[in-house]
Amino acid sequence: MAxxxxxxxxxxxxxxxxxxxxxxxxxxxxxxxxxxxxxxxxAADLERLEEMGDRAGVLAEEPVISSVSRMGSLSSAPGERRRFGIAAEHRGPETR
Structure with missing residues (x-):
């Protein structure tokens, strides 16, 4: 448990x-x-998670994607990045 x-x-x-x-x-x-x-x-846990995903292929990602999509949008409110000093943000594969 976390x-x-x-x-x-x-x-x-x-x-x-x-x-x-x-x-x-x-x-x-x-x-x-x-x-x-x-x-x-x-970093070791992250590496293990990535290896598990690589071994299981795309099918392993589908439950994660569906659970994240159920959470809804988490986009920053205007000015929030500046207020909290956030220097980076995650952009999905479509914006790379």
Whole structure:
């Protein structure tokens, strides 16, 4: 099970959260208004997840895609990127 933390608290405790993930082997889910926003996992966990996806092929991605699409749009509100100092954003394959 992952440790959940609100985004406001995660911002203040980022260094500690990184240590918990890297050295404690924990997975951290950052929430906003009680809903999952992002997950922090170790690089080793990410590599394992990517390998599993590569081995299973496209069919393994479909349940993830459908569950993410049920969450709805998470686009930033105007000015939010500037307000929180966000320097990058994820763009889907259609905008690359």
């Amino acid at each position: 440790y959940e933390i609100p985004v406001t608290q995660a911002r203040a405790e980022l260094a500690d959260l990184i240590n918990r993930v890297v050295y404690g082997g924990e997975r951290v889910v950052v929430t906003r208004h009680g809903k999952p926003l992002i997950a922090l996992v170790s």
